[in-house]
Amino acid sequence: MVALSKTIFKAYDIRGVVGSTLDAGIAHKIGQAFGRAALAKGERKVAIGRDGRLSGPELAAALSDGLRAAGVDVIDLGMVATPMLYFATNVLDTRSGIMVTGSHNPPDYNGFKMVLAGEAIHGEAITGLYDSIAAHDGSAAAQPGGYSTHDIREAYIERIVGDVKLARPIKVAVDCGNGVAGAFAPALFRAMGAEVVELFCEVDGTFPNHHPDPAHPENLQDLIRELASGDAEIGMAFDGDGDRLGLVTKDGQIIYPDRQMMLFAAEVLARNPGAQILYDVKCTRHLGPWIEQNGGQPLMWKTGHSLVKAKLRETGAPLGGEMSGHIFFKDRWYGFDDGLYAGARMLELLTRERDPSAVLNALPIATSTPELHLHLQEGENFTLIETLRADATFPSSERIVTIDGMRVEYRDGFGLARSSNTTPVVVLRFEAESPEALARIQAEFRNVILAAKPDAQLPF
Numbered sequence: 001m002v003a004l005s006k007t008i009f010k011a012y013d014i015r016g017v018v019g020s021t022l023d024a025g026i027a028h029k030i031g032q033a034f035g036r037a038a039l040a041k042g043e044r045k046v047a048i049g050r051d052g053r054l055s056g057p058e059l060a061a062a063l064s065d066g067l068r069a070a071g072v073d074v075i076d077l078g079m080v081a082t083p084m085l086y087f088a089t090n091v092l093d094t095r096s097g098i099m100v101t102g103s104h105n106p107p108d109y110n111g112f113k114m115v116l117a118g119e120a121i122h123g124e125a126i127t128g129l130y131d132s133i134a135a136h137d138g139s140a141a142a143q144p145g146g147y148s149t150h151d152i153r154e155a156y157i158e159r160i161v162g163d164v165k166l167a168r169p170i171k172v173a174v175d176c177g178n179g180v181a182g183a184f185a186p187a188l189f190r191a192m193g194a195e196v197v198e199l200f201c202e203v204d205g206t207f208p209n210h211h212p213d214p215a216h217p218e219n220l221q222d223l224i225r226e227l228a229s230g231d232a233e234i235g236m237a238f239d240g241d242g243d244r245l246g247l248v249t250k251d252g253q254i255i256y257p258d259r260q261m262m263l264f265a266a267e268v269l270a271r272n273p274g275a276q277i278l279y280d281v282k283c284t285r286h287l288g289p290w291i292e293q294n295g296g297q298p299l300m301w302k303t304g305h306s307l308v309k310a311k312l313r314e315t316g317a318p319l320g321g322e323m324s325g326h327i328f329f330k331d332r333w334y335g336f337d338d339g340l341y342a343g344a345r346m347l348e349l350l351t352r353e354r355d356p357s358a359v360l361n362a363l364p365i366a367t368s369t370p371e372l373h374l375h376l377q378e379g380e381n382f383t384l385i386e387t388l389r390a391d392a393t394f395p396s397s398e399r400i401v402t403i404d405g406m407r408v409e410y411r412d413g414f415g416l417a418r419s420s421n422t423t424p425v426v427v428l429r430f431e432a433e434s435p436e437a438l439a440r441i442q443a444e445f446r447n448v449i450l451a452a453k454p455d456a457q458l459p460f
Helices: 024-040 056-069 082-091 124-135 153-161 185-191 217-229 257-271 287-293 305-315 339-350 356-361 380-391 435-452
Strands: 014-017 045-050 073-079 097-100 109-116 147-149 171-175 195-199 234-238 245-248 276-280 297-301 319-321 327-329 372-375 399-401 406-410 413-419 425-432
Touching: 024 045, 024 056, 024 097, 024 109, 024 124, 045 056, 045 082, 056 073, 056 097, 056 109, 073 082, 082 097, 082 109, 082 153, 082 339, 153 185, 153 339, 171 185, 171 217, 185 195, 185 339, 195 217, 217 234, 217 245, 234 339, 245 257, 245 339, 257 276, 257 287, 257 319, 257 327, 257 339, 257 356, 276 287, 276 305, 287 297, 297 305, 305 319, 305 327, 327 339, 339 356, 380 406, 380 413, 380 425, 380 435, 406 435, 413 435, 425 435
Parallel strands: 045 073, 045 097, 073 147, 171 195, 171 234, 276 297, 276 319
Antiparallel strands: 014 109, 097 109, 234 245, 319 327, 372 425, 399 406, 406 413, 413 425
16 A cells, blocks of 8 residues: 655646555545545536556546545546547536546656646646645545546547648658557548558557657657658657657658747648747747747747646637647647647648658757756755856856746857756756857856756766
8 A cells, every 4th residue: 555645746747656656545545636626616527548558447447436436427538648538628528637647757657637627737736636635534425426438539530630631642650659649640640641650559558669758869769760761751759648749850850849839830820820829948949030930929938738738728829839749739629738639730731741851851940959857856956946046147148038947048049947847857958059159058057057056967
């Protein structure tokens, strides 16, 4: 029996190691607490789904029992991609749902992404669940909730195929890394009229081939090799639960999500002139000017899928995106992050082009680092950022954006240091117009971080 630990209640979701910080008992308690929170908002039904992890069936069953013990009815979608659960909360008669998923974490992790009364909960709403569990005596409601199953697959695929149209046939290589997207992405793209080459689309919670996380180049090498040797025009990769998209050109170039956003923004702004387009602090400095050139208003915001969703709702923006690969379409779609839908919209755009890879490779690009991690002790990540905000000076910078950590802007690049909300890490990213500029910006960051924490083991 695992003891309840506050550490699994993260900024955007709940996430733990199965058998260590998470088990069926904890899942039952979370279900009960969420059920009480749903009832408090007048919600009588909650949809649940799970990804392809080995611990999914047991945790989902316990979660369902907990929800029903609180007195809410459960609609069980079975094994689905996370965006399919979000879709269910938009089209079924419930606005609340819980997805049992470990996202892109290692196989022994699992967790819960939650939508309560139409909003992705984060921050205090998640820690509030912990407080609710700690304060509750565990007793069940007098009248337990009902249980039903629902297959959302056909409605989800039909909704996309009815809206997103290919301009011509295209052959696409799809790498799902044995994550749950493998059960749906190839079928979706075939239903749209594409020819699909499948890589690792068999759902296997041990992830035997490579990790299902397209944010890291090492996980895209199989896709790059397939594009080099086969006749597919473009490559797509999905993360473990299908809410993030990776994109690779015919010649093996990785088109990171901030550049994917350029194509999406231009297309969305053609129909929504003057609209705001949201993106997070990790994105390229070329994205803002691109949005302006295409008649839109760029709005930089905090990192985190729940935070971007909330801001999207507040601003009414038709499109938002994160460097991590979460893309949010409120244009022709519902405003939640959906890697499969983003892939469909990307194919719609690329089939209008004779040479999709040339179009993608021509998007503005700068010299940049991947996401770098400075590993620290629990809590140190937040204090280090506070110290830098108070004391650090960056001699050659033009401005400092502090909506999420510190994004230091220069005439020829930027450096970012922000605290991860999920692990004791300071996330760093650098971009510049030349290798020399990159080295100069990194040197300024090196100086201020070592001044604040002389023993820091810098990843650059």
